Amino acid sequence: MNIEKQLLYLISKVEKIEGKTLITIFEQMNYTQQTIRNVLTKLKKDQFITSPQRAFYQITSLGIETIQSFYSKRNYYTESWDKKWYIAIIEIPETERKKRDLFRRSILQLGFGSLYKSVYIYPWNITERLLSLIDTLEIENYVTLLSSNEFILNGVSVEGSSGIFKADTIWELDKIHALYEEKYNWFLHDFKHKVSSYNKSDQLHPLYVFIHYLELIEVIHELLIVDPMLPPDYLPGNWIGAKVLAEFQNCSNTLAKLIPPESFYYQFVKK
Structure with a gap:
């Protein structure tokens, strides 16, 4: 859902935006006009965006939520880390299977790991987002939320210790680490080379800088979605997640600063 997410992201940053402006941006990312128009049509059909006037687009409340x-x-x-674990216990009946499947997918995307079949655990306090999701799905009667800073038996094992619940198994850290290595290799041998000359140039076109900014932001968020970002004690010694994210974020901040305030694209990168 790469282009859909990026289009929604840009449209959400402004009151409204013209379709040909979006086409100009995404053509530089090797998308065809027809592809872009098709995606805009789909987003409009799905009620993520609307057209306040011909050829202009605006985000909807559903689009903002998405x-x-x-x-x-x-x-x-x-x-x-505050040393607390946040636990969700669910028992959603088969009659609400669609809601049950959506809730499980959503909390896994938020970073929760499965301790047992219907018990999910996470070290960071995202209770407000969880309550909002529960309220939206109307499943308050089927979910119990609690927090605790102590496991009496069979808690998540810190790295290198014995125990039946190992973090690397609960969250499949080996797969996430492999993704970090893949993206970091891309960054060092492809992306960084492309943008290395930007600081030395006085005649940069803001659009080209912005395109690379978007490309890197998309990778950052791809990693944030799959990585639970566990506290250090629960991560392997060779874990590169924190380092890679920090380097990517520093680079994206640098690219954002290279876009002048008077540029049209500045509104999409300003904090």
């Missing part, structure tokens, strides 16, 4: 679900996960590597 884009926030994609881009609101924080980088918890920069925060201190």
Whole structure:
């Protein structure tokens, strides 16, 4: 859902935007005009965007809610853990199977790991988002939420210790680490080379900088979605997640600063 997310992201940043402007941006990312128009039509049909006037697009409340679900996960590597675990226990009946499946997919995307079949656990306090999801799905009677800073028996094992619940198994950390290695290799040998000359050029076209900014932001959020960002004690010694995210974020901040305030594209990168 790469182009859909990026289109929604851009449309959400402004009051309204002309279709040909979006086409100009995404053509530089090797999408055809027809592909872009087709995606805009689909987003409109799905009620994520609307057309306040001909050839202009505007985000809807559903679109805002959707884009926030994609881009609101924080980088918890920069925060201190309060030593609490947040636990969701669900028992949603078969008659509500669609809601049950959606809730499970959603909390896994938020970072929760499965401790037992219907018990999910996470070290970061995202209770407000969880309560909002529960309220939206109307499943309050089927979910119990609790927090605890102590496991009496069979808690999540810290790295290197024995125990039946190992973090690397609950969250499949080996797969996530492999993805980090893949993206970091791309960054070092492809992306970084493409943008290395930007600081030395006085005649940069803001659009080209912005395109690379979007490309990197998409990778950052792809990693944030799959990575639970566990506290250090629960991560392997060779874990590169925190380092890679920090380097990517620093690079994206640098690219954003290279777009002048008077540029049309500045509105999409300003904090």
